[in-house]
Amino acid sequence: MEVLLKGLNVEEFDEEKESLLTGACTLSLNHYSICPNPELSYGVGPHSDISSITILLQDDVGGLYVRATRAGQWILGDKLQIASNDRYKSIEHCVIPNAAKNRVSVPIFASPKAGGVVGPLPEVLKNGEKPIYKDVPWSDYMKHFYSKGHDGKKTIEFGKI
Ligand SMILES: O=C(O)CCC(=O)C(=O)O
Numbered sequence: 808m809e810v811l812l813k814g815l816n817v818e819e820f821d822e823e824k825e826s827l828l829t830g831a832c833t834l835s836l837n838h839y840s841i842c843p844n845p846e847l848s849y850g851v852g853p854h855s856d857i858s859s860i861t862i863l864l865q866d867d868v869g870g871l872y873v874r875a876t877r878a879g880q881w882i883l884g885d886k887l888q889i890a891s892n893d894r895y896k897s898i899e900h901c902v903i904p905n906a907a908k909n910r911v912s913v914p915i916f917a918s919p920k921a922g923g924v925v926g927p928l929p930e931v932l933k934n935g936e937k938p939i940y941k942d943v944p945w946s947d948y949m950k951h952f953y954s955k956g957h958d959g960k961k962t963i964e965f966g967k968i
């Protein structure tokens with residue numbers, strides 16, 4: 808995270824920044840059952856995570872498809888795209904089920920602490936750059952994400968000015 812922040816003119820990953828970006832960690836336990844016709848369904852439809860960063864633990868079955876050329880075991884989320892005023896991009900991904908094996912995955916989401924706000928970092932706008940996003944309570948952003956089905960990268964529109 809510190810490397811990513813250096814690219815945004817943020818010198819120090821202090822307590823305030825930590826709480827704003829990665830103050831709350833949650834995880835999901837996902838089980839994908841064998842699917843006889845994987846081409847007809849999704850395990851999880853295309854979306855970007857709303858977290859800052861997601862770290863994925865998974866077994867050797869596979870099935871995560873990522874719309875990017877460079878992605879390892881971590882995925883950037885909307886919170887970081889918004890904080891960086893679009894310098895970093897959240898990564899769209901989906902899960903295709905497997906015809907022969909069950910799969911287990913454990914994504915760990917590093918997100919803002921409850922009560923936090925989603926918006927461009929002041930350091931990013933320091934040079935007079937126009938903000939693309941407004942300040943939105945993190946709880947509203949989350950509510951919006953969970954109020955609808957997965958829809959690619961549309962969630963981030965909610966934060967736009
Ligand atoms: O199971 C996976 O590989 C990813 C699941 C996922 O994208 C999510 O829970 O947000």
Ligand SMILES: [Fe+2]
Nearest residue numbers: 854855856900
């Ligand atoms: Fe995801």
